[in-house]
Amino acid sequence: MGQKVIANKTIDVNDEGYMTDPSQWDKDVASALAEEIGIELSDKHFEVLDYLREKFKEGEVLTIRKVGKSGIVDIKGLYQLFPGGPLKYSSKIAGIPKPASCV
């Protein structure tokens, strides 16, 4: 558990850099976190991030299959938005915990 300063804000993060307090999240933080991974956020990215945050709040276990069926983006599109970590990176940028699902 640690803290880091990003986009002129101090956020709480765990060892792997996932935010531990979703209320500290905003769009600037998201953009800065994405930049660290090498992703430039578009409106489509934010649609996915909003969906993830929403579902996380509802206590759902997130999977790429669910995101693929959300109507926002299909699975191929999700891989294109977040190359190399469709669920891992999107969750990190959305300021929610690392997904604990295998699918």
Add this chain to the structure above:
Amino acid sequence: MVKEEQPLKKVCIICAKGAIEDVYATLVLANGAVMEGIEAKLFFTFFGLDAITKKYMNKLHTATVGNPAMRMPGGLAFPTWLGAIPGVEGGVSSMMRKQMDELDIPPVDEFLEMITAGGGEIYACKLAMDMFKLTKEDLYEDVSAVLTVGEFYAMCGGEHTQIIFT
């Protein structure tokens, strides 16, 4: 001491069996790899070909006879004679597929689609295809090619690559 991280870069997974559990082990490992940014190549051979054969892929069974880990709902041992009654294996298998669906584990065709969407590649074994008299047309459309074992090995090179046999 500094821990040296050598992340896995590629997995080559060989599936030679056609029961639900064998095929899903392959699919979960492959999908889990591409989701982590690890390259995945799948090679289906012998009875594993059922998993990529259009006719059988979504109707895989699990063995209700000779399967010591098979239990009744509630945990009682599943008697072998019960498993031998016609229709029981089909019923148990469809129940298993339903339970997986509830955990958001997709049917085989959709799972293969998810894997290829992430850049995973699916191959069929030439020798087993010849043996079962299958042609490319019998196979699911996401299958990239029919390969000899040598051709498959040629794809399994490179640092931090593992071959997994399920």
